[in-house]
Amino acid sequence: MRLTLRQLEVFEAVAHHLSYSRASETLHLTQPAVSIQIKQLEEAIGIPLFEQLGKKIYLTEAGQELRRYSRNIVQQLEEAESVFEEMKGxxxxxxxxxxxxxxxxxxxxxxxxxxxxxxxxxxxxxxxxxxxxxxxxxxxxxxxxxxxxxxxxxxxxxxxxxENPLVVIAPPDHSLVTEHGIPLTRIQQETFIARELGSGTRSATERFFAEKGIKLTTGTEMSKNESIKQAVQAGMGVSVLSLNTVMLELEAKRLAVLDVESFPIQRxxxxxxxxxxxxxxxxxxxxxxxxxxxxxxxxxxxxxxxxxxx
Structure with a gap:
C-alpha cells in the first residue's frame, strides 16, 4: 500500500468540506480530478473512505481513522511550505x-x-x-x-x-421610527426576529437584554442576515443586526434604525x-x-x- 501526499491533501479537503465540489474549489482542481484521487486512495487502502446517503457524503469509520493522520500531515506540509516561502521572501x-x-x-x-x-x-x-x-x-x-x-x-x-455596533432595525413605516430614547420595555412588546443559535449577534443580543432584565418575544429564528432584513421589511417584527449589514437598506430607506436607549451595543x-x-x-x-x-x-x-x- 503506497499513499501519496497529493492523495492525502485531496482526501483532507473532501473530508473537511464533505463535498467534492467544495474541495475542488479549494484545491483549484476539477471535480473529476478530485474524484479520481479519492478513488485511487481507496483502491490503495482497500477500504471505502466515504459513503453517500442521498445527496450528502459522510466519512466511513476508515475515513475517520485516516483523517486523524491526514490533518496533521497536511498542516505540517503547509507549515514547511510557509517556512520556505518566508526564507525566500x-x-x-x-x-x-x-x-x-x-x-x-x-x-x-x-x-x-x-x-x-x-x-x-x-x-x-x-x-x-x-x-x-x-x-x-x-x-x-x-x-x-x-x-x-x-x-x-x-x-x-x-x-x-x-467597531461593530449592533442596532435595532424596523420597517421605515414603523410607529417607533420617529421616537427618541425608546425604552427597552417598549421593544419588549415587539415581535423579535433572531439569528440562529451559535450566532455571535444572537449571543450578544441575548446577553445584553438579560443583563437589563428584559425577556424578548422571539417570533422567528433565521440563519441569514438577508432573510432577517427581508422579514423586517415585510413587517414580521424588529431585530438587532450589525450596522455593517444594513447600510444599503438604510440608504434606500427600506429599513430604519430605532433610537432605543442603551443602543447601539458596542462590539x-x-x-x-x-x-x-x-x-x-x-x-x-x-x-x-x-x-x-x-x-x-x-x-x-x-x-x-x-x-x-x-
Whole structure:
C-alpha cells in the first residue's frame, strides 16, 4: 500500500468540506480530478473512505481513522511550505480566512484591496457562524478568523481592528421610527426576529437584554442576515443586526434604525489566529494590513459611514 501526499491533501479537503465540489474549489482542481484521487486512495487502502446517503457524503469509520493522520500531515506540509516561502521572501502563497457571516459584508472589499498589493496570493474565504469558527480555530484549519471577541483560555491571539455596533432595525413605516430614547420595555412588546443559535449577534443580543432584565418575544429564528432584513421589511417584527449589514437598506430607506436607549451595543471585530501558529510572510502582511488599514479603508468607502440619527 503506497499513499501519496497529493492523495492525502485531496482526501483532507473532501473530508473537511464533505463535498467534492467544495474541495475542488479549494484545491483549484476539477471535480473529476478530485474524484479520481479519492478513488485511487481507496483502491490503495482497500477500504471505502466515504459513503453517500442521498445527496450528502459522510466519512466511513476508515475515513475517520485516516483523517486523524491526514490533518496533521497536511498542516505540517503547509507549515514547511510557509517556512520556505518566508526564507525566500516570496510575495506569493495561500491564505485561508474564515469570517463570521456578518463580516461577510465588508471582508470582500478588504480582500480586494489586499489582492491589489499581493496579486499572487491565493485567498480562500469561508463564511460561517461564531460556533463553527471556534471549531475551525480549534482544528487549526484556517490562517485567520474574523469574528467577535473569542473566549479566553483557548490559546488564541486576537486583536480588535474595527467597531461593530449592533442596532435595532424596523420597517421605515414603523410607529417607533420617529421616537427618541425608546425604552427597552417598549421593544419588549415587539415581535423579535433572531439569528440562529451559535450566532455571535444572537449571543450578544441575548446577553445584553438579560443583563437589563428584559425577556424578548422571539417570533422567528433565521440563519441569514438577508432573510432577517427581508422579514423586517415585510413587517414580521424588529431585530438587532450589525450596522455593517444594513447600510444599503438604510440608504434606500427600506429599513430604519430605532433610537432605543442603551443602543447601539458596542462590539468590535477581531483578527484571530492560534497563538502558537507560525505565520508565513503573506499571513504577516495580511495581519499588518487588517490591523493598520482596514478601518480607514472602510470609513472612506461609501456605505460604511454610520448614519446620523433621525
Amino acid at each position: 516570496m510575495r506569493r502563497g495561500k491564505l485561508a480566512i474564515s469570517v463570521a457571516s456578518t463580516a461577510g459584508y465588508f471582508m470582500p472589499f478588504l480582500l480586494a484591496q489586499f489582492s491589489k498589493r499581493f496579486p499572487e496570493v491565493a485567498i480562500t474565504l469561508n463564511v460561517s457562524n461564531r460556533e463553527v469558527l471556534l471549531q475551525e480555530l480549534a482544528q487549526n484549519s484556517m490562517d485567520f478568523a474574523i469574528m467577535g471577541r473569542p473566549p479566553d483560555g483557548l490559546g488564541l491571539d486576537f486583536t480588535s481592528f474595527l 468590535h471585530w477581531y483578527l484571530v489566529h492560534r497563538s502558537k501558529k507560525r505565520l508565513p510572510g503573506v499571513a504577516l502582511a495580511f495581519k499588518e494590513f487588517i490591523l493598520n488599514e482596514a478601518a480607514a479603508l472602510l470609513e472612506s468607502e461609501a456605505g460604511y459611514v454610520q448614519p446620523a440619527r433621525p
